Amino acid sequence: DRGSVQNLPKSYDVEYLMPVSLGTPAQQLNLDLDTGSSDFWVFSTLLKESMINGQTLYDPNTSTTSDKMEGYTWKITYGDESYSSGDVYIDTVTIGDLTVSTQAVEAAKVVSEEFTADSDNDGLVGLGFGIINTVQPYKQKTFFEKAMPGLDSPVFTADLKAGAPGRYNFGYIDDDAYLGNITYVPVDSSDGFWRWVSPGFQVGSTGSFNSTRIHGIADTGTTLLLLPDGVCEAFYSQIASAEYEPSQGGYTFECDDSTVPDFYFGTDNGQMIRIPGSYMSYSKTDTSSQRCFGGMQSDSGVGFTIWGDVALKAAFVVFDQGNEQLGWAEK
Numbered sequence: 001d002r003g004s005v006q007n008l009p010k011s012y013d014v015e016y017l018m019p020v021s022l023g024t025p026a027q028q029l030n031l032d033l034d035t036g037s038s039d040f041w042v043f044s045t046l047l048k049e050s051m052i053n054g055q056t057l058y059d060p061n062t063s064t065t066s067d068k069m070e071g072y073t074w075k076i077t078y079g080d081e082s083y084s085s086g087d088v089y090i091d092t093v094t095i096g097d098l099t100v101s102t103q104a105v106e107a108a109k110v111v112s113e114e115f116t117a118d119s120d121n122d123g124l125v126g127l128g129f130g131i132i133n134t135v136q137p138y139k140q141k142t143f144f145e146k147a148m149p150g151l152d153s154p155v156f157t158a159d160l161k162a163g164a165p166g167r168y169n170f171g172y173i174d175d176d177a178y179l180g181n182i183t184y185v186p187v188d189s190s191d192g193f194w195r196w197v198s199p200g201f202q203v204g205s206t207g208s209f210n211s212t213r214i215h216g217i218a219d220t221g222t223t224l225l226l227l228p229d230g231v232c233e234a235f236y237s238q239i240a241s242a243e244y245e246p247s248q249g250g251y252t253f254e255c256d257d258s259t260v261p262d263f264y265f266g267t268d269n270g271q272m273i274r275i276p277g278s279y280m281s282y283s284k285t286d287t288s289s290q291r292c293f294g295g296m297q298s299d300s301g302v303g304f305t306i307w308g309d310v311a312l313k314a315a316f317v318v319f320d321q322g323n324e325q326l327g328w329a330e331k
């Protein structure tokens with residue numbers, strides 16, 4: 001079996017949404033595929049009106065295939081302190097023609113104001129590893145873990161693009177979606193994330209390669225690229241107008257600064273992925289100013305590096321759960 005679904009970036013590529021069908025008859029919601037968490041949760045009719053702001057709601061009561069998991073609950077908090085919680089139903093879920101008939105669908109009863117404010121986002125499909133699913137009394141499998149046994153290959157791939165529709169594929173690798181070879185690196189899933197080690201980085205096409213092991217996770221749900229302080233300093237030192245602005249919460253530079261270099265990160269045996277300098281001017285710091293917030297910021301608040309969308313959209317990425325490895329290719 002296999003599946004393929006288009007993903008659409010929101011403005012500034014802050015997040016990528018994909019259509020998902022739940023229940024019978026099908027209820028279509030736009031969900032955020034997040035490899036940095038492992039709960040499949042949706043806005044639902046269980047929510048108070050005050051927490052809803054244009055989102056499409058999953059209604060388990062009108063689905064003829066839903067079954068409530070009595071006594072089961074969930075509660076999750078994300079990296080930015082946003083949170084959600086609720087009850088659990090079993091129902092059929094289809095993503096890109098791939099159907100899981102008994103998916104644990106976590107129906108929200110409470111969401112934090114960040115989710116309420118994000119009117120296009122109807123929920124998350126967590127595709128980390130199931131050991132960090134928050135459902136009590138017994139944790140539930142992710143959509144991919146439920147689908148995996150029936151797939152042609154135990155992989156899903158992420159092809160995120162800058163300001164354009166991309167694609168998530170399940171169960172196969174589309175050889176027309178990337179250039180050259182895919183380089184695989186081992187994954188340590190013990191903390192539920194797609195954690196891997198990069199051998200180093202390079203600033204600019206003529207810069208030298210810095211061999212320094214960077215431990216981090218591949219996270220489609222994080223917008224930016226969060227790297228160790230030393231790496232950020234090496235990068236921003238090459239940009240004439242760059243400075244660290246505590247008032248803005250990070251590095252900024254003049255949006256039209258022509259000295260913004262490309263950034264390369266190593267994967268394995270000499271392969272590097274090139275992130276174009278243009279991906280690094282994330283968003284205007286405020287309407288009047290001509291300064292942009294950098295797409296690369298420090299990971300010091302997190303404790304490990306996060307290869308978020310700014311990095312992932314420069315590559316074709318294979319999440320190989322069957323062999324616990326990540327594949328990286330240029331595109």
Ligand SMILES: Cc1ccc(-c2noc([C@H]3C[C@@H](O)CN3)n2)cc1F
Nearest residue numbers: 034036037078079082114115221222
């Ligand atoms: C409003 C809102 C807030 C957070 C997130 C969110 N989704 O994935 C993540 C990252 C951080 C880490 O927690 C796991 N992956 N964060 C999405 C939202 F729509």
